[in-house]
């Protein structure tokens with residue numbers, strides 16, 4: 001059984017139906033990507049998974065549990081952690097405090113210190129910025145903080161919403177490298193991207209979303225070869 | 236096209252009035268100050284009295300302002316009932332103080348009695364603060380518009396009228412132990428003990444609060460929630476718990492402030508929280524609402540202006556009994572801040588753009 005199972009969810013903003021029956025399945029240990037144009041409903045999907053929105057219909061199952069009744073902080077504590085769109089780091093807190101907040105669900109002080117050390121090895125740039133207020137960092141560094149913060153929560157599955165947004169091509173390259181590294185350490189990744197080419201090229205499985213519906217799905221290479229995907233997203 | 240000209244013209248007219256207001260107040264302040272100093276009707280000792288009182292009342296405003304600013308930080312709600320939370324602390328402290336007074340403990344064991352009074356006050360105000368959050372504010376959490384503020388005003392009335400119902404509308408005088416009436420003499424100047432006690436303890440408690448907010452996990456979580464509650468929830472932070480924690484901290488400071496305020500003015504009554512509450516809210520705005528150092532700074536600043544200002548600004552221009560005009564000065568300052576610098580001294584603009 002898949003680690004995360006989204007089963008025919010319908011999500012509304014007031015009267016507007018943003019998700020019109022979305023189903024996805026994310027196998028443990030994989031990189032799964034959800035691509036689609038602006039306003040397709042990708043962020044809405046992740047927000048529903050994280051418990052920030054509740055589907056009016058359908059169910060989301062994670063590790064054998066139905067998430068319906070849980071709040072966002074409980075879902076995070078279960079190991080389903082999101083790096084939200086636009087990073088949303090705590091700009092007035094120091095980098096170190098941001099990491100500490102990522103570890104809010106963790107109680108073992110020594111293990112937190114070790115995790116922090118692992119993150120500073122993964123992102124050496126952050127080590128020299130630990131005492132700096134996070135809002136003063138560059139976009140690329142802020143993405144590092146956002147990713148490291150989420151990793152401090154020891155996720156079993158990481159949900160990433162457009163991590164490459166607003167970054168230079170070189171930084172984008174690095175972000176995808178990081179995603180591969182994190183996945184290689186055993187963390188399942190659900191990656192939302194507008195950059196379909198890059199996302200599909202590192203994904204085991206891909207879903208294509210349009211106007212609140214999944215219109216295509218398949219393995220990463222399959223979708224990269226698909227005529228419709230090429231025409232719509234790869235130019 | 237015509238709409239643009241219209242707004243431009245209207246803007247100019249308002250601008251002129253604002254400038255006149257600015258210049259008028261500035262003139263009164265400058266001329267009044269000079270005239271007062273030239274007349275020199277007041278002695279150094281008298282000025283020192285004003286300054287000491289300013290610091291004392293300022294430290295109380297600062298503590299109350301912290302409650303407003305922290306709750307505003309996490310909820311974007313002006314907790315209109317916060318002044319009444321102060322009142323509940325003062326009342327609880329009154330009953331403890333009266334009890335200690337009757338048993339003679341207030342005179343014979345000042346430290347123990349004071350600790351007991353503060354403890355009772357703080358427990359009461361904190362419980363009531365947390366209860367108001369749970370019962371009155373939480374259901375309004377996701378409601379937009381004015382409803383939450385109106386609910387807060389309702390809570391304010393509810394607390395006032397409840398205390399009036401329970402304990403009557405008469406003014407009760409706080410016990411006045413001899414050790415508080417005495418004064419220290421430094422270089423021949425009298426410094427009332429009550430001032431030293433209030434300022435000293437206020438500084439200690441505010442330093443403690445600052446440590447909690449800056450150094451502990453819950454304090455950091457509070458700052459995180461203030462900045463982005465949703466992102467905090469995504470990190471596993473229970474936002475409700477953080478909000479309760481915030482109301483607790485505010486309640487603790489309110490209880491202490493209530494006791495001090497009552498010891499200073501030597502009385503309690505059901506409506507006593509209103510004026511210090513609204514002034515402390517002003518102090519929080521003055522310092523930049525949402526900013527903790529701002530609230531402390533704003534409190535002391537308002538206390539100083541209110542205490543030294545009337546005599547300094549108004550005596551020189553021949554206004555009799557200027558000290559009666561303390562509240563006028565205080566509220567003029569607040570209105571001026573709201574007009575000319577709504578984001579306060581340390582604050583950012585309220586509508587901050589999110590990246």
Ligand SMILES: Nc1ncnc2c1ncn2[C@@H]1O[C@H](COP(=O)(O)OP(=O)(O)O)[C@@H](O)[C@H]1O
Nearest residue numbers: 013016018036037038039040041042043044045
């Ligand atoms: N807070 C909101 N209120 C109302 N409609 C929203 C809100 N957020 C998103 N939407 C709408 O829901 C749809 C999906 O949005 P979103 O999930 O953010 O798309 P994506 O992340 O794929 O760009 C869009 O049509 C958007 O306009």
Ligand SMILES: [Mg+2]
Nearest residue numbers: 042043044085
């Ligand atoms: Mg999006």
